Amino acid sequence: MSNDNPDMDDGFTLLLVDDDHDVLxxxxxxxxxxxxxxxxxxxxxxxxxxxxxxxxxxxxxxxxMPERSGLEFAAEARIxxxxxxxxxxxxxxxxADVVAAMRLGAVDFLEKPVEPQDMLATVLxxxxxxxxxxxxxxxxxxxxxxxxxxxxxxxxxxxLLIEQSLSTHDGQVGAxxxxxxxxxxxxxxxxxRLGIVRQIxx
Amino acid sequence: MSNDNPDMDDGFTLLLVDDDHDVLxxxxxxxxxxxxxxxxxxxxxxxxxxxxxxxxxxxxxxxxMPERSGLEFAAEARIxxxxxxxxxxxxxxxxADVVAAMRLGAVDFLEKPVEPQDMLATVLxxxxxxxxxxxxxxxxxxxxxxxxxxxxxxxxxxxLLIEQSLSTHDGQVGAxxxxxxxxxxxxxxxxxRLGIVRQIxx
DNA sequence: TGTAAATGGGCGAAAATCTGCCGATGGTGC
DNA sequence: GCACCATCGGCAGATTTTCGCCCATTTACA
Numbered sequence: 001m002s003n004d005n006p007d008m009d010d011g012f013t014l015l016l017v018d019d020d021h022d023v024l025x026x027x028x029x030x031x032x033x034x035x036x037x038x039x040x041x042x043x044x045x046x047x048x049x050x051x052x053x054x055x056x057x058x059x060x061x062x063x064x065m066p067e068r069s070g071l072e073f074a075a076e077a078r079i080x081x082x083x084x085x086x087x088x089x090x091x092x093x094x095x096a097d098v099v100a101a102m103r104l105g106a107v108d109f110l111e112k113p114v115e116p117q118d119m120l121a122t123v124l125x126x127x128x129x130x131x132x133x134x135x136x137x138x139x140x141x142x143x144x145x146x147x148x149x150x151x152x153x154x155x156x157x158x159x160l161l162i163e164q165s166l167s168t169h170d171g172q173v174g175a176x177x178x179x180x181x182x183x184x185x186x187x188x189x190x191x192x193r194l195g196i197v198r199q200i201x202x
Numbered sequence: 203m204s205n206d207n208p209d210m211d212d213g214f215t216l217l218l219v220d221d222d223h224d225v226l227x228x229x230x231x232x233x234x235x236x237x238x239x240x241x242x243x244x245x246x247x248x249x250x251x252x253x254x255x256x257x258x259x260x261x262x263x264x265x266x267m268p269e270r271s272g273l274e275f276a277a278e279a280r281i282x283x284x285x286x287x288x289x290x291x292x293x294x295x296x297x298a299d300v301v302a303a304m305r306l307g308a309v310d311f312l313e314k315p316v317e318p319q320d321m322l323a324t325v326l327x328x329x330x331x332x333x334x335x336x337x338x339x340x341x342x343x344x345x346x347x348x349x350x351x352x353x354x355x356x357x358x359x360x361x362l363l364i365e366q367s368l369s370t371h372d373g374q375v376g377a378x379x380x381x382x383x384x385x386x387x388x389x390x391x392x393x394x395r396l397g398i399v400r401q402i403x404x
Numbered sequence: 405t406g407t408a409a410a411t412g413g414g415c416g417a418a419a420a421t422c423t424g425c426c427g428a429t430g431g432t433g434c
Numbered sequence: 435g436c437a438c439c440a441t442c443g444g445c446a447g448a449t450t451t452t453c454g455c456c457c458a459t460t461t462a463c464a
Contacts, residue, residue: 098297099311102304109301149383150363157359161352173441181351185423188442198441375411387453390412395451400411 012127013037013054017047017061017073030116036123044068044076051080058126060119063090063097071097074104078149085126089114159194162187171198214329215239215256219249219263219275232318238325246270246278253282260328262321265292265299273299276306287328291316361396364389373400 014031016038018024028038039054041047043065050056059077063070074086088101091112098109108122148156162176169175177184191198216233218240220226230240241256243249245267252258261279265272276288290303293314300311310324364378371377379386393400 093297095295095300095311095313098300099304102301109297111297150360151384153363153382154356154360158352158356161355180355182353183423184441185443186421189421189423192443376409385453386411387413388451391452394413 012057013039014123014126015039015041015047015050015054015056015059015061017041017044017059017065017070019043019062019065027114027116027119031120031123034120036127044070044073047073048076048080051077051084056081056084058123059084059086060123061086061088063088063093063101071100071104074101074106078104078152087122087126089119155194158190159196162190162194162196166196166198173198214259215241216325216328217241217243217249217252217256217258217261217263219243219246219261219267219272221245221264221267229316229318229321233322233325236322238329246272246275249275250278250282253279253286258283258286260325261286261288262325263288263290265290265295265303273302273306276303276308280306289324289328291321357396360392361398364392364396364398368398368400375400 014036016024016028016031017040018027019042021042024040024042028040031038039050039056041050045068047059047061059074061070061073065073070088070090074088077084077086085107086104087108087110088106089110089112090097093101093109093111101109107126110118110122161180165176165179166173169179173184173187176182177187180187182190190196216238218226218230218233219242220229221244223244226242226244230242233240241252241258243252246269249261249263261276263272263275267275272290272292276290279286279288287309288306289310289312290308291312291314292299295303295311295313303311309328312320312324363382367378367381368375371381375386375389378384379389382389384392392398
């Protein structure tokens, strides 16, 4: 892919995966016109290679693809890049598909045909909000699921610890820092990555 | 906590929410026959009251209910009990509904009509996870008071995960790599760092 | 004894994380 | 308005971790 653009980017690169070349090209053109860097793949294997060779910040993928499905691809992608948010789109999605996708940590699920405006809005949201964030509320429930990769389990545990500490201290970050003996800066980063939102009760 | 039946109490209580009384009663009877403690509610408000008065370990709720929907209820429940897993079921769920539910941290989403067997299987999974979490905490924390630094707790958890996986696979490192989806080199490093010694039994 | 598979670990580049410094923001009290 | 406090986040350098490459050792099996 033509990534030889010398003048540097804003650091945000989207991986767009679709087995339909026409749709893929059209969407890519549209997004590029909006100033978003896009890397393309027309199947799961190519997409995984892209993940290796290019620094990808978000993934938008079709659910139904020949050979390897979007779900399988996403599962692999999750292992390689746990922090990269994934959005699916599909025309014929069953409830089970959506559940599976969300369990994999999908950020959103669009229905085909995807309006360019919707896709753009979603992508912009990814760039602004989900960048580097593990969106997974499911993390905290997968604690005992045997098939969940090590890395997720550890992240889920970190999330659990922080949330517990936060809730026992009424959302006081300072108290959490003291109890967990963690650097404030590190705690902030982790909270952002793990999608922990502080909430104060009274 | 307030369980009047002392000898039936294995510590796991399910909150079942459905506005259809007949379905609710039938499901409750079935689950109780399977030895599962069930608390009932036929609307969101009652369900929230139940959350306050009874220690609930898991929630299974209808998505569509008059007045407050299952989603709204779940959002409230999340705030009050962030760690309690929630399962939805619904007959007419749009993709957007499923996405919203999963984002709220739903563990699963069943389609109506729900087969008793499916519901039972789902609930049993919830219960097992619950057990697993409790056990994990006990194992890694019986030495630890609250003041153990975050870093050490996470390391202890990593050690626990690896040791568990090792022991269930009879010390086969290869199987651990597969189960935990962890790079071999990384696993080796971690084992050395955490002082894990592989031992083969027969 | 040969051969293959499994495991452990050194080395080093790449990636991720940690963390101090500093400025921004929002709420509180004077 | 102004000072104060708690919190968030950009930036960047220091530190740690990850992981491919490669080889030694051990174990398994013919």
